[in-house]
Amino acid sequence: MDTLIEKSFQKVKAVDTRFIRSIMGQIDWDNRLIGIRGARGVGKTTLLLQRIKKSLGNTSESLYVSLDNIWFAEHKLLDMVDLFVKRGGKFLFLDEVHKYPNWSQEIKNIYDDFPDLKVIFTGSSLLEILNARADLSRRAIVYDIQGLSFREYLNVTQKTDFQSFPLSDILTKQKEISDEILEKVKPLQFFGDYLRHGYYPFFTEGIAKYPYRLEEIVNLILEVELPLLRNVEPSYIPKIKQLLQIVAESVPFIPNIKNLAKRIDIHRNTLISYLYYLQETRLTNNLHKDISGINKLQKPDKIYLENTNLAYTLAERNTDIGNMRETFFLNQLSYQHTVEYPNTGDFWVDKKMLFEIGGKSKTDKQLQGESNAYIAADNIEYGFGKKIPLWQFGFLY
Helix, strand or coil: CHHHHHHHHHHHHHCCCCCCCCHHHHCCCCCCEEEEECCCCCCHHHHHHHHHHHHHCCCCCEEEEECCCHHHHCCCHHHHHHHHHHCCCCEEEEECHHHCCCHHHHHHHHHHHCCCCEEEEEECCCCCCCCCCCCCCCCCEEEECCCCCHHHHHHHHCCCCCCCCCHHHHHHCHHHHHHHHHCCCCHHHHHHHHHHHCCCHHHHHCCCCHHHHHHHHHHHHHHHHHHHHHCCCHHHHHHHHHHHHHHHHHCCECCCHHHHHHHHCCCHHHHHHHHHHHHHCCCEEEECCCCCCCCCCCCCCEEEECCHHHHHHHCHHHCCHHHHHHHHHHHHHHCCCCEECCCCCCEEECCCEEEEEECCCCCCHHHCCCCCEEEEECCCCCCECCEEEHHHHHHCC
């Protein structure tokens, strides 16, 4: 126990608090049980450590523990919590809960048995709260976190303090937004860098090793998290890797399930399950024409990589600018909005707005007759009418 406390003190002391993600202010920290879910590399651990350092103080009342620590090979979480509370502990931060067997049942017991203790836990994007052995959905408030927005990337690299804008403002106040941003930076100067290496916060550790670190994360997701959390046989992982590579080299990808299943030599339903897993792991974004009632036995109508950084790492030869523009737009919009595959245009948002993505010379020819349609145009600082600078959609969160 003393070893865990010492490591917690060290980690909290070392964490950098010069930049803090906006989600920090969106979480209701007064809740007794909070879950934070997200893909590897998006900053979940840093968020916990910053919360302790900035708001609680590095004292014995707060404890950060990663549940993949070897200490738990011979000790139970419940026993540790009992001792922590007896020593005056009030705030417990549990990282990587999916690495601990029977995590949901023990967290439920902790919640029920220690009413004065606040517990914040993080886990993989594959983490299931509702369907876990102990249903925590009635107890835990769960937040999803994804990689940096373009706004956050600018705030980190240019030491700015830009605030986010709701989609309604971007659609109606685009000139005012451009005025505000351009007063401090030229966003197009940094947009290309963000598309290449600005999504995962660890870019601050060095650009040269960024693609290698990202490739390592992809392998850990496929080789560790899928077998652990979706019971995928390790022998099947090479086929999922092959599938991801096919998608990466072809995106935007319209899947032909019959031909793809034959190419990889797996059953049709297994293939569709794999496509569903890739989206769950936040490696792809799968578009459907109607997202309501979607289940994992329905094939997606179109597939993108989850973010543009993945494209530059997994299939740099396929980083066509049109592809990158659409991938960026989908990634930034899908975090807080419903995005579907339309019959006309590129994206159908919240079942009421149609978007076409293109360069500065993009016209509304394909959107004629559509009353609530917009163009997200690259390489422009100011928009006009229904044409909006693409980079502005990076200020949604």
